[in-house]
Amino acid sequence: MTTIDSARLAGMFAAIAAAVSADRDRLCALDGIIGDADHGIAMDLGFSAARDAVAALDAAATDPTTLLNTAAKSFLNAVGASSGPLYATAFMRGAAAVKGKTTLDDADAVAMFQAMAKGIQDRGKAEPGEKTMMDAWAPAAQAAGEALASGKGLADSLGAAVQAAKAGAEATKAMIAAKGRASRLGERSLGHMDPGAASAVTVIEAMRVALTG
Ligand code: ADP
Ligand code: MG
Numbered sequence: 001m002t003t004i005d006s007a008r009l010a011g012m013f014a015a016i017a018a019a020v021s022a023d024r025d026r027l028c029a030l031d032g033i034i035g036d037a038d039h040g041i042a043m044d045l046g047f048s049a050a051r052d053a054v055a056a057l058d059a060a061a062t063d064p065t066t067l068l069n070t071a072a073k074s075f076l077n078a079v080g081a082s083s084g085p086l087y088a089t090a091f092m093r094g095a096a097a098v099k100g101k102t103t104l105d106d107a108d109a110v111a112m113f114q115a116m117a118k119g120i121q122d123r124g125k126a127e128p129g130e131k132t133m134m135d136a137w138a139p140a141a142q143a144a145g146e147a148l149a150s151g152k153g154l155a156d157s158l159g160a161a162v163q164a165a166k167a168g169a170e171a172t173k174a175m176i177a178a179k180g181r182a183s184r185l186g187e188r189s190l191g192h193m194d195p196g197a198a199s200a201v202t203v204i205e206a207m208r209v210a211l212t213g
């Protein structure tokens with residue numbers, strides 16, 4: 001059983017920021033094919049801002065909900081692209097899912113993770129198959145929930161989430177974009193991985209390592 005406190009969550013934002021920064025050029029290149037080439041920049045800016053904002057808090061005196069809401073606000077302020085409100089909503093919903101807790105157990109962490117995916121869904125209104133980050137987040141949240149329900153711990157549950165996100169991101173290559181900027185391309189979006197689904201894999205994998213490593 002893992003116990004996650006605010007210091008661990010602050011470390012999670014540092015880990016995501018590092019992973020996304022290392023992935024920045026690939027994400028911009030993917031967005032260059034079906035969007036406007038800024039996705040790596042947006043994610044790097046957003047998670048750097050979130051990392052800095054939560055690092056400035058006194059972790060010992062900050063509950064997970066406050067920390068996640070701080071991350072959400074700084075992400076939103078830093079990012080002008082459509083990923084800004086989507087991830088800000090994800091962290092706000094994650095914050096609400098763990099309200100009143102000072103530490104998170106495995107079930108709390110999976111609940112936070114699932115609430116993040118639900119937040120992206122509610123904010124962006126993308127359905128599965130519309131070639132967005134939802135095509136990675138939705139199966140990842142489902143896989144994590146199923147793994148936990150079958151008695152797995154957080155490491156295995158987030159491991160299952162990573163595998164499902166990877167498969168989901170891969171599957172976006174065969175989809176025609178129906179939401180966001182890439183939808184303007186119609187069938188010309190076929191054959192290319194959605195950048196938001198690609199970055200979701202990077203984010204979820206960094207969360208897995210930071211929360212269970
Ligand atoms: P922008 O398109 O404003 O430049 P980004 O490049 O940061 O924003 O993000 C693009 C990604 O955002 C897309 O690849 C897609 O995954 C995601 N996206 C766009 N619109 C939606 C939506 N309505 N719901 C979920 N994800 C979306
Ligand atoms: Mg873009």
Ligand code: MG
Pocket residue numbers: 036038081082
């Ligand atoms: Mg843009």
